[in-house]
Amino acid sequence: MRILYFTEGDSPHDRRFLSALAGSRHETFALRMRTARPETPEGVTELAWPGERPDWAGWPGWEAGAKQLSELLAELKPDLVHAGPVQGPAFLTTYAGWHPLVTMSWGSDLLRWAERSPWMRCATRFTLERTDVFLGDCQTVAETAAGYGVSRERTVIFPWGVDLAHFSPENGRETGLALRRSLGWEDRFVILCNRTWAPVYGVDVLAQAFIVAARVEPRLRLLLVGDGPEAETIHRILDPVANRVHFAGRVSRVDLPTYYQAADLYVSPSHSDGSSVSLMEAMACGRPVLVSDIPSNCEWVQPGENGDCFRDGDRVALAAKLPEMAQNQDISEYGVNARQLALRRADWNRNFSRLLEAYQMAIG
Numbered sequence: 127m128r129i130l131y132f133t134e135g136d137s138p139h140d141r142r143f144l145s146a147l148a149g150s151r152h153e154t155f156a157l158r159m160r161t162a163r164p165e166t167p168e169g170v171t172e173l174a175w176p177g178e179r180p181d182w183a184g185w186p187g188w189e190a191g192a193k194q195l196s197e198l199l200a201e202l203k204p205d206l207v208h209a210g211p212v213q214g215p216a217f218l219t220t221y222a223g224w225h226p227l228v229t230m231s232w233g234s235d236l237l238r239w240a241e242r243s244p245w246m247r248c249a250t251r252f253t254l255e256r257t258d259v260f261l262g263d264c265q266t267v268a269e270t271a272a273g274y275g276v277s278r279e280r281t282v283i284f285p286w287g288v289d290l291a292h293f294s295p296e297n298g299r300e301t302g303l304a305l306r307r308s309l310g311w312e313d314r315f316v317i318l319c320n321r322t323w324a325p326v327y328g329v330d331v332l333a334q335a336f337i338v339a340a341r342v343e344p345r346l347r348l349l350l351v352g353d354g355p356e357a358e359t360i361h362r363i364l365d366p367v368a369n370r371v372h373f374a375g376r377v378s379r380v381d382l383p384t385y386y387q388a389a390d391l392y393v394s395p396s397h398s399d400g401s402s403v404s405l406m407e408a409m410a411c412g413r414p415v416l417v418s419d420i421p422s423n424c425e426w427v428q429p430g431e432n433g434d435c436f437r438d439g440d441r442v443a444l445a446a447k448l449p450e451m452a453q454n455q456d457i458s459e460y461g462v463n464a465r466q467l468a469l470r471r472a473d474w475n476r477n478f479s480r481l482l483e484a485y486q487m488a489i490g
Contacts (some may be wrong), residue, residue, distance in 0.1 A: 130204040136164035196222040210483030211235035226488040230261040233400030280348035287474035295412035302387025315452040323354030329394030333363040335444035343449035386411035415462035432464040
């Protein structure tokens, strides 16, 4: 099968999908709507944009882009196009009139962007009504797509999953303990958050809650991985307790297990998510989790079983939960249950077969 993977840029998720497709028996091509010099995995044929890349800021650019895409598809003749996000590459593919189309939601395109304007609502409905098979990473996304005209019979729920060998309770254990020792946190209760420091991910809510919780429970320590546009705000909020916080900066995927294993609790205060990959990574590493109670998180976290939830955006509720989790006698059992759930539902290698099933459904 000849597959065109059409995406906006060159994210780690794009590279993971393309690497998996390169290892399949299918001939895979990649096309980027915005990025000119991607890091394309070996075994994938990268296509240059057919002509001068349009100005996507105005409608004439979209019309020109659809014409260019149509010409490329007519020459390439793929058996199907796998495109997303919904209002970007997937919309352009439908506007070019190409079938079969497998539209993959990236979560935020439906949960946040679709209702931003009348144009976005129109583009979302136009695309999803003309999609042959829809891929969503959780039930929340699938239900939202159904409201825009996607047939439930042509919907495949495909949690992106993680590498369960790399993200495991064993990998990174020694280096995680060494990190705790280097920080002098051997006997402390370490909270980890590795969400991007942007408004949608609520790291500022966690920072404000930690200030309060640290007064209640002196053992609490905060391990922040990453950075983002709210860096100045996050540092300012946490300045009064800077001696209880470690800012690790950006960490490679290879080294991430060390940070999960250095923590006693993983926290995600995100205001919007599909099936969060970092949440699945933490659970695969056997970490108890504490997450905002948005619908997609509630599909993964069962309070009293593998972690707990707090009201989204409520820093007071989160501040109360942090000491409670530190004092919970059952928290190690939560981590065991989290790993078991990851084994059942978050196995990238097993879940990838759902993508191939979606392809067969589309061409069938």
